[in-house]
Amino acid sequence: MRIVVGDPEYCVACRDCAYACAFAHGGGFDRESSRIAVSFSPEDRVCLPLTCMHCAEAWCMEVCPAAAISRDPETGAVVIHEERCAGCKMCLLACPLGAVSFDAAAGVARKCDLCGGDPACVRSCTVDVLQYCEPGEMADARRESLEAKLRAVYRKGEGGS
Amino acid sequence: MEAPPQTVQTLCRMCDDRCGIDVRLEDGRVVDITGNPAHPWNLGRLCVKARAAVDTVNHPDRLLRPLKRHGDDWEEIPLERALDEIAERLRAIIEKDGARSVSVWKGEAIGFAQQEDLARRFIHAIGSPNYLSNDSMCWVGRFTGYKLVLGAWPNVDIENARCVVMWGANPPHSRPNLTQRITKARRRGATLVAVDPRLSAVARRADLHVAPLPGTDGALALGLFRELVESGSYDRSLVERATVGFDDLAGYAREFTPDVVERETGIPPATLSEMARLLRAADGRVALYPGNGLEHHENGVDNIRAILSLNALLGALGKVGGSLFAPPLPLRDLTLYDERPLATLEPLGADRFPVLYEVRRECHTMTALNGILTGRPYPLRAMLLAGANPALTNPNSEKVVRALSALELFVVRDLFMTETAALADYVLPAASFLERSEIHTHHEIGVVTLTAGVGRQPEVQTEYEFWRDLARRLGAGEYFPWEDDGELNRWLLEPAGVTLEHLEAHPEGVVYGSPPVDAEIERFPTPSGKVEFVSTHLAELGYDALPKYRRPAYIETPDPAYPFVLMTGARSLLFGHSRSHNISRFAEEAPAPGLEMHPDDASVLGLADGDTARVTTRIGSVDAPVRVVATNELPRHCLQLTHGWAGVNANALTHDDRFDRISGFPLMKSVEARVEPAGGAG
Numbered sequence: 123m124r125i126v127v128g129d130p131e132y133c134v135a136c137r138d139c140a141y142a143c144a145f146a147h148g149g150g151f152d153r154e155s156s157r158i159a160v161s162f163s164p165e166d167r168v169c170l171p172l173t174c175m176h177c178a179e180a181w182c183m184e185v186c187p188a189a190a191i192s193r194d195p196e197t198g199a200v201v202i203h204e205e206r207c208a209g210c211k212m213c214l215l216a217c218p219l220g221a222v223s224f225d226a227a228a229g230v231a232r233k234c235d236l237c238g239g240d241p242a243c244v245r246s247c248t249v250d251v252l253q254y255c256e257p258g259e260m261a262d263a264r265r266e267s268l269e270a271k272l273r274a275v276y277r278k279g280e281g282g283s
Numbered sequence: 284m285e286a287p288p289q290t291v292q293t294l295c296r297m298c299d300d301r302c303g304i305d306v307r308l309e310d311g312r313v314v315d316i317t318g319n320p321a322h323p324w325n326l327g328r329l330c331v332k333a334r335a336a337v338d339t340v341n342h343p344d345r346l347l348r349p350l351k352r353h354g355d356d357w358e359e360i361p362l363e364r365a366l367d368e369i370a371e372r373l374r375a376i377i378e379k380d381g382a383r384s385v386s387v388w389k390g391e392a393i394g395f396a397q398q399e400d401l402a403r404r405f406i407h408a409i410g411s412p413n414y415l416s417n418d419s420m421c422w423v424g425r426f427t428g429y430k431l432v433l434g435a436w437p438n439v440d441i442e443n444a445r446c447v448v449m450w451g452a453n454p455p456h457s458r459p460n461l462t463q464r465i466t467k468a469r470r471r472g473a474t475l476v477a478v479d480p481r482l483s484a485v486a487r488r489a490d491l492h493v494a495p496l497p498g499t500d501g502a503l504a505l506g507l508f509r510e511l512v513e514s515g516s517y518d519r520s521l522v523e524r525a526t527v528g529f530d531d532l533a534g535y536a537r538e539f540t541p542d543v544v545e546r547e548t549g550i551p552p553a554t555l556s557e558m559a560r561l562l563r564a565a566d567g568r569v570a571l572y573p574g575n576g577l578e579h580h581e582n583g584v585d586n587i588r589a590i591l592s593l594n595a596l597l598g599a600l601g602k603v604g605g606s607l608f609a610p611p612l613p614l615r616d617l618t619l620y621d622e623r624p625l626a627t628l629e630p631l632g633a634d635r636f637p638v639l640y641e642v643r644r645e646c647h648t649m650t651a652l653n654g655i656l657t658g659r660p661y662p663l664r665a666m667l668l669a670g671a672n673p674a675l676t677n678p679n680s681e682k683v684v685r686a687l688s689a690l691e692l693f694v695v696r697d698l699f700m701t702e703t704a705a706l707a708d709y710v711l712p713a714a715s716f717l718e719r720s721e722i723h724t725h726h727e728i729g730v731v732t733l734t735a736g737v738g739r740q741p742e743v744q745t746e747y748e749f750w751r752d753l754a755r756r757l758g759a760g761e762y763f764p765w766e767d768d769g770e771l772n773r774w775l776l777e778p779a780g781v782t783l784e785h786l787e788a789h790p791e792g793v794v795y796g797s798p799p800v801d802a803e804i805e806r807f808p809t810p811s812g813k814v815e816f817v818s819t820h821l822a823e824l825g826y827d828a829l830p831k832y833r834r835p836a837y838i839e840t841p842d843p844a845y846p847f848v849l850m851t852g853a854r855s856l857l858f859g860h861s862r863s864h865n866i867s868r869f870a871e872e873a874p875a876p877g878l879e880m881h882p883d884d885a886s887v888l889g890l891a892d893g894d895t896a897r898v899t900t901r902i903g904s905v906d907a908p909v910r911v912v913a914t915n916e917l918p919r920h921c922l923q924l925t926h927g928w929a930g931v932n933a934n935a936l937t938h939d940d941r942f943d944r945i946s947g948f949p950l951m952k953s954v955e956a957r958v959e960p961a962g963g964a965g
Contacts, residue, residue, distance in 0.1 A: 131469075131488065132488055133488065134487050135487060136455040136459070137856070138330050138459065138856060141331040141856075141857075141872075142331060142334075145868075150868045150872075151331065151868050151871070151872045152871065152872060162487065164912070164915060164916050165913055165914070167482070167487050167488065167492075169487055169488060245317060245318050245327060245328060245329060246329060248325070248459035248460045249459075250328065250466040250467065266470070267469075267470045267471075270471045270472030271472045273472055274445065274472040277566075
């Protein structure tokens with residue numbers, strides 16, 4: 123299945139994705155309600171886009187006592203059914219990525235649902251960092267990028283200036 | 284019967300990226316905007332600003348009827364009556380004080396190219412040379428630098444570069460989809476150097492962030508020039524074949540040793556040498572992209588000239604992944620500079636800033652605003668302003684408001700009752716970019732796109748319709764013979780080798796350019812036909828022929844009363860200058876700009892994040908919420924405040940009385956300032 127993956131190598135933490143996610147799910151641009159979080163640590167100059175990985179063995183789904191979390195048969199997304207959510211927050215505790223948040227006003231847990239197969243965050247990533255792809259494709263892309271850098275090093279070693 | 288929902292492909296114009304968008308319409312009303320995957324510029328990706336266009340066009344405050352001022356009140360009047368009255372008043376002013384007492388002012392909000400040229404055409408058609416625009420402080424500073432050094436502004440081929448240099452530019456906020464081209468280049472092994480006093484978004488993950496003090500970029504460029512020459516690693520063949528003044532500039536740059544560069548800019552020698560190494564390692568495939576950050580200084584154009592000169596040393600000219608000159612789409616030219624040259628009528632500012640007028644036929648807004656108040660060099664009585672908000676975006680807002688209020692006739696076209704429109708005698712509703720059908724070229728990728736024009740409103744005119752109807756009333760109708768925008772577009776396209784029908788059938792854009800190839804540039808469009816390290820033309824006008832480095836005043840003559848240096852104008856993701864602040868879902872997320880400050884400065888001043896600080900310059904004072912940044916996000920004693928907000932207005936602090944000597948650009952980024960906690964901080 124495809125998931126949303128972001129490459130921290132090139133992310134600039136513009137947070138366009140977080141605005142788009144908040145808008146897609148709530149009609150506003152309140153980034154607090156976004157289901158993708160981009161952390162930025164200025165001193166380290168590190169930008170980390172993080173969202174749900176839709177784990178093959180989804181602990182949030184397994185732990186949910188209300189059976190409110192299931193896998194979407196079409197997209198493979200692990201989704202929360204709000205009408206069943208009891209607000210117990212077990213899923214927040216279970217998620218190793220911190221990708222589940224709690225909407226205190228609505229009293230329900232929230233997480234990425236892949237927007238039904240056309241993730242708004244990816245469509246809004248003008249840096250071309252977020253991709254909606256098979257996890258293996260991301261690994262390929264990173265390897266190709268590393269190869270390109272190595273080529274540049276060899277080019278220099280072989281007489282390039 | 285309700286029409287079925289419809290999706291129309293067109294372009295966004297919330298910023299100059301002009302991304303391909305799919306506009307979803309229900310009953311002719313715009314309900315959603317998403318990226319168009321078929322358009323080659325953005326490939327379906329779209330920033331949050333574009334979505335905000337939905338809120339803009341449907342905004343409850345949108346102006347839909349012409350308004351006429353009566354004291355403090357507005358009267359809604361029919362469009363034809365508004366145009367008749369405006370024409371009559373213009374005729375009376377022209378009769379009394381001559382056509383040059385009338386001016387036009389083009390703003391960023393109406394878009395570039397065709398709309399700009401219609402305003403230029405109109406003002407010349409009625410006999411005045413006074414075309415004013417936001418370009419008195421945007422873009423033309425760099426254009427001037429390019430004209431002087433290379434003769435034209437080339438395409439900077441980011442995607443194919445081996446080293447991308449973003450110098451004073453922050454595309455993730457200013458032109459978001461340019462950033463995906465940087466990422467594509469980096470995935471292929473390109474390095475990225477970001478030159479900016481701030482750790483801007485594009486600098487965050489750059490291979491090298493070089494942070495010169497504001498306005499010292501020329502010293503950095505000359506230091507790099509020296510380093511490349513001394514190490515012998517420059518393109519000798521290009522320098523010998525295609526440049527003038529190399530010995531002079533190399534001789535002058537010799538002064539800029541790493542120690543001098545460090546003293547002037549604050550950049551350590553190791554960083555300078557690392558930047559030189561990354562530039563050299565790219566074998567001429569250096570995409571050097573100059574940004575607006577370089578322009579708002581008293582020494583801007585010479586700094587830009589020094590920076591652009593590096594292109595020749597690096598051998599980046601005419602090279603894939605460097606700077607290339609591709610032939611533009613040969614559209615017809617709407618301006619009348621050949622048919623009706625009016626330079627003898629003293630275009631405002633052309634005497635003091637001859638280069639500004641010569642390279643771009645641009646009058647100088649600060650001179651014009653001054654002239655309204657003083658009557659010198661001659662009275663400026665009337666102004667027709669379209670899509671601009673100088674009350675917030677020109678320097679020294681208080682004076683801007685005073686000057687515009689003193690006009691005998693002030694007509695504003697806009698979507699909203701802006702701070703500027705509120706000063707007008709007539710406010711006319713303008714069509715948004717979505718409602719207009721216009722030709723746009725993405726010269727970087729050689730693609731031309733016709734926008735669709737959707738959701739037209741009655742009594743809301745396009746730019747063409749407005750200038751046409753007013754020109755016809757003033758006896759200049761012969762210059763506006765086309766019936767509508769479609770006919771105009773057809774005329775513009777005639778020499779271009781592509782028909783209107785073809786563009787209409789391909790809303791995803793039509794390729795007119797060819798893929799870039801390495802090609803030796805035979806002749807540069809400069810007076811010498813070569814890259815001009817020195818400019819004889821500038822020398823003839825009384826300037827230095829060399830791009831000499833002049834220290835910013837805050838360094839050269841420090842004033843203890845103003846120990847800080849204020850930068851304004853850093854771009855934000857949500858807002859385009861003064862636009863979109865009236866969109867409630869944006870305003871809730873970002874209610875005011877933060878005064879960016881180094882933590883050590885904040886600590887000395889006893890200010891914490893979120894406190895209110897008072898910033899004072901020689902021009903004015905503003906209270907702003909403090910945003911304490913990390914130690915590497917801003918140098919000490921530097922401040923940054925983004926412009927465009929009415930409540931916390933950065934341009935209440937900027938100078939309309941100190942200019943770059945060549946371009947006439949105002950001082951908005953190296954401004955001497957002091958900061959203190961505002962009364963009742965917290």
